[in-house]
Amino acid sequence: MAKSELATLAQEIRVNIVNCISSLGVGHIGGCLSIADVLAVLYGKHMNVDPKNPKMEGRDRLVCSKGHAGPAVYSVLAEMGYFDKSELATLNQSGTNLPSHCDMNKTLGVDMTAGSLGQGLSCAVGIAIGSKLAKDNATIYCIVGDGESQEGQIWEAAMYAGSHGIDNLIAFTDYNKLQLDGYVKDINDLASLSAKWRAFNWEVFDVIDGNDVEQIDQAITQAKAVIGKPKMVILNTIKGKGVSFVEAAKVGSHSMSVNAEQRAQALAEIRGEI
Amino acid sequence: MIQDVLMRDVFVDFLREQMQKNDKVMVLDADLAKCAGTIALEKEFPDRALNVGIAEANMAGIAAGLSSYGYIPFITSFAPFATRRIADQIMISICYAKQNVKIIGTDPGIAAELNGGTHMPFEDIGMLRSIPNIVIYEPTDAVELKKALPQIIEHKGPVYVRMHRKNPAVVHSEDCEFNLFKADVLREGKDVTIVASGIMVETALKAAEELKAENIDVEVVCSPTIKPIDAETIIKSAKKTGAVVTCENHNVMGGLRSAVCEVLAENAPTPVRSVGVKEKFGEVGKVPYLRKAFNLEVVDVVKAVKEVITLK
Structure with a gap:
């Protein structure tokens, strides 16, 4: 997919996110919008997956360790054709296949259950080891939240993957600088995040604009070429990116309500009509 | 004589046999492989017997990931660290996600002896029992464990084995019939x-x-x-x-x-x-x-x- 097409895909993912969350009226919209671009680049260009054969052996896999970004993952999966877009409106409705947090046993295309923060990266390490043993050349991707990086288990996984040079693992930090209770730097600062990952023997790529598909694409392409180390791509993102009132909500965007009027405004903004 | 057989030897021999015939069987330790006896497997199967260091939560998560890839991982530690320490990882990454992970917790209750209060789990079964679909099994003796392990690996889903490392008195005869789900x-x-x-x-x-x-x-x-x-x-x-x-x-x-x-x-x-x-x-x-x-x-x-x- 060319750059313009990836940008269009990211736009469609954002449309889906807004539709998905506004259908319920409330949800984790900020942290979903911030990763729309990396999801577009992964599914639009880099991931070896087949929506018609979601359990394909040897496929690349994504673990969304920040499991509350489920609606963002469902939005890209629907866009890719794993299931009908109309299903997005069932988010969190009784009996839905689309729960607030990612569930591999409910949603076609979701490779790992996540929601209790800090656990997904360990699972991704396990999957990466499994792929190595199977010699199937899959690449395993994992999206970690910045607030989530306060969990100790993230660093247990980081240490093991770095220590054993698990190089079919590419992780991302959604570094949007905000968490539920406030600014990450005020609550428990991740300062020198790149240096931390380097110290754990990961190859680190700092993406200055983590919402720019071209910069993300470049980082993933470079990351794939690195042999002998796991890779961390730090995405400097904006929480709520693409919808002005969500961006403006800052800390309040972690989980917020979106009414019909706001939905119309959001969709117009995303489509560039405002 | 079976009276002289250590439970951990029964366990390690079983794993070795399984790992020889099934390349999906794995074992993960968290720096207590010498205690569980699984250290021998690290030399025999360097790719499938992993030691993650003192990081039980990560061990549970890696096992969950491996299970999602079709492997059958056994994770081992002392019983308190194989349960209490990683209760949420067992709940979410393993059980809620329906992973086929076998949890081996050694030295249950007073078997922890000189390791004392920090290592002496009297609460492990209680903590896990309210998690849906997990099987909780405490082997009685080496004879029974030997008959139980093939049923445990056949059972698709998480199983917690609350296992003595040593040899509690043998109460079963070697020709006894054993069904994991029958008293x-x-x-x-x-x-x-x-x-x-x-x-x-x-x-x-x-x-x-x-x-x-x-x-x-x-x-x-x-x-x-x-x-x-x-x-x-x-x-x-x-x-x-x-x-x-x-x-x-x-x-x-x-x-x-x-x-x-x-x-x-x-x-x-x-x-x-x-x-x-x-x-x-x-x-x-x-x-x-x-x-x-x-x-x-x-x-x-x-x-x-x-x-x-x-x-x-």
């Missing part, structure tokens, strides 16, 4: 039923022998699988004798006593007395001292039986 009536009787697990099975049998001299005819039911509990066998025995004593090397809250009482209260209300740890933390000591300290001796079982008979 076993080791001794038939008509006056009182003792339902026991782990090292307390031998204690219950000894108590039954003592009580025979006093003309009290005790039935001993060995219930190594605490979840799902074999309700049928327990109800049948309780209806026959009309009184029940539970015996376990665990807190009476949340463990075997709770499981048995739940079954009886709903199906066959029966007077119950319990032998087990009551509102106490562990402490250092050798098994004879700890049995006394936590009232896990034959005399405690005898006393409970005599008490429960008066309630009939």
